[in-house]
Amino acid sequence: MEEHINRLKREVRLLKGYVLAVLLLLGTISLAAFHQAGRTRFSEIDVERLNVIEKDGTLRLAIANPERLPAPTFYGKEYPGIRGGVAPGNPGIAGMIYFNDEGTEMGGFGWSGGKTDDGGHRAVGLLTFDQYNQNEVMALTYVDENGRRSAGLTIYDRPNVSLQPVIERLYEIAQLPDGPERTRRRRELADERRERGETGARRVYAGRDRSKAAVVTLADPQGRPRLRMSVDSLGAPRLEFLDENGTVTRRLPGAQ
Amino acid sequence: MDHQIHRLERDVQRLKWYAAGMTLLLLVGALAAFHQAGRTRFTEIDVERLNVVENGGRLRLAISNRERLSPPMFYGKEYPGIRGGNAPGIAGMIYFNDEGTEMGGFGWSGRQTAHGGHRAVGLLTFDQYNQNEAIGLGYVDQNGRRSAGLTVLDQPNVSIQPVAESLLVIQRLQDGPEKTQRLKQLRENLERRGEVGATRLYVARDRDKAAIVSLSDPKGRERLRISVDSLGTPRVEFLDESGNVTHELPRDIR
Numbered sequence: 126m127e128e129h130i131n132r133l134k135r136e137v138r139l140l141k142g143y144v145l146a147v148l149l150l151l152g153t154i155s156l157a158a159f160h161q162a163g164r165t166r167f168s169e170i171d172v173e174r175l176n177v178i179e180k181d182g183t184l185r186l187a188i189a190n191p192e193r194l195p196a197p198t199f200y201g202k203e204y205p206g207i208r209g210g211v212a213p214g215n216p217g218i219a220g221m222i223y224f225n226d227e228g229t230e231m232g233g234f235g236w237s238g239g240k241t242d243d244g245g246h247r248a249v250g251l252l253t254f255d256q257y258n259q260n261e262v263m264a265l266t267y268v269d270e271n272g273r274r275s276a277g278l279t280i281y282d283r284p285n286v287s288l289q290p291v292i293e294r295l296y297e298i299a300q301l302p303d304g305p306e307r308t309r310r311r312r313e314l315a316d317e318r319r320e321r322g323e324t325g326a327r328r329v330y331a332g333r334d335r336s337k338a339a340v341v342t343l344a345d346p347q348g349r350p351r352l353r354m355s356v357d358s359l360g361a362p363r364l365e366f367l368d369e370n371g372t373v374t375r376r377l378p379g380a381q
Numbered sequence: 382m383d384h385q386i387h388r389l390e391r392d393v394q395r396l397k398w399y400a401a402g403m404t405l406l407l408l409v410g411a412l413a414a415f416h417q418a419g420r421t422r423f424t425e426i427d428v429e430r431l432n433v434v435e436n437g438g439r440l441r442l443a444i445s446n447r448e449r450l451s452p453p454m455f456y457g458k459e460y461p462g463i464r465g466g467n468a469p470g471i472a473g474m475i476y477f478n479d480e481g482t483e484m485g486g487f488g489w490s491g492r493q494t495a496h497g498g499h500r501a502v503g504l505l506t507f508d509q510y511n512q513n514e515a516i517g518l519g520y521v522d523q524n525g526r527r528s529a530g531l532t533v534l535d536q537p538n539v540s541i542q543p544v545a546e547s548l549l550v551i552q553r554l555q556d557g558p559e560k561t562q563r564l565k566q567l568r569e570n571l572e573r574r575g576e577v578g579a580t581r582l583y584v585a586r587d588r589d590k591a592a593i594v595s596l597s598d599p600k601g602r603e604r605l606r607i608s609v610d611s612l613g614t615p616r617v618e619f620l621d622e623s624g625n626v627t628h629e630l631p632r633d634i635r
């Protein structure tokens with residue numbers, strides 16, 4: 126009997142020691158976990174999306190796979206389903222989208238590339254900065270469709286108005302069912318913007334264009350090319366001055 | 382008495398099982414934690430700053446919000462508060478060379494200012510070794526007065542670290558004539574020694590609303606300028622060292 130009790134006592138003492146040890150271990154671990162809130166070290170991270178945020182939660186940068194890249198955003202409000210042209214966030218383009226201090230999109234850095242169903246390929250690489258509350262003001266772009274490609278630097282003029290009302294309308298239109306009504310309203314909006322001169326103008330292009338020419342093209346504020354310096358696919362160098370209608374008025378080297 | 386001992390025995394038995402379970406749990410937890418050291422997978426992470434470091438801890442890239450943007454760094458030494466130009470106030474990334482010296486940045490900012498104006502900046506730069514930027518894509522906008530373009534620069538073949546050291550000392554001074562004087566002196570000394578950068582190439586839509594390609598000599602003097610100005614006039618100009626146009630196209634085409 127006495128022996129029995131002694132054994133029990135010993136076992137209880139052992140268990141007490143064990144509990145103490147576990148408590149100590151857990152304490153250390155939770156302290157370490159708390160410290161991780163300051164700065165954590167990993168050797169390697171796999172993520173589908175990484176957000177860099179201000180202390181108050183304002184999104185400044187999102188790095189993501191194509192599915193998780195954010196939609197166009199104005200003052201923190203997302204407008205899904207309206208991205209046009211070649212842009213990060215479009216189907217297949219992964220990369221990053223950045224936002225200004227007010228949570229409005231300010232550009233993107235994205236890429237994609239792959240075989241297409243018809244055995245060809247399609248590849249895109251781009252880096253853009255948007256004008257304040259507007260579309261892109263500057264872009265480095267590579268676009269390749271089955272080897273028909275262009276690569277270059279483009280600089281735009283954008284109007285000094287916010288693009289948000291246009292985005293609001295585009296978003297409304299995007300909610301309509303696919304059909305003639307949607308197409309009509311899209312065209313209407315595009316016409317309206319063109320009439321008000323709010324679409325912007327391409328002022329500078331320096332690149333290798335789709336016709337295999339190396340070119341520098343400078344345009345007027347209406348986007349009409351007025352000066353073109355080029356070496357075409359056959360190697361002919363040329364400097365051309367153009368008028369408002371696109372007619373070459375002077376050319377170097379001149380006709381012999 | 383017997384009944385009591387029986388109960389005690391049962392309790393001890395239970396506690397033993399509990400201890401065994403606990404041990405197993407801790408082991409699994411520790412293993413999982415160990416696994417994180419290799420490669421961890423997340424669906425989505427929010428961070429204020431992300432550092433890419435070498436195995437030994439040397440910083441190679443810092444991606445951050447505005448508040449946590451890395452200060453300029455030379456050989457691992459930080460120089461807070463001396464960032465100049467359009468960089469202050471940006472969020473984005475700063476990258477560092479193999480020696481822990483800043484090598485450029487990719488950043489952006491944009492916000493309304495007082496009186497309904499706005500200020501916006503977008504930058505992507507690569508620095509010359511131990512120097513200021515050698516190439517930069519920049520968009521700078523002050524209330525709609527803006528420029529956007531590509532700049533290529535020549536920087537002197539000396540380290541800029543001594544300048545950073547001086548700036549670090551000067552920027553700790555109180556704002557006032559003394560500080561202004563010291564900054565002016567520093568700038569003049571650099572100019573006298575020819576240790577300032579020179580813009581060699583500028584392809585842009587400039588602040589005068591012209592689309593231009595401008596090429597300059599090693600002293601930064603514009604010598605060839607191709608442009609379409611805000612009125613749409615196309616022009617090619619050749620300039621001498623004093624900035625006088627010596628030839629102009631299409632005017633001088635025979």
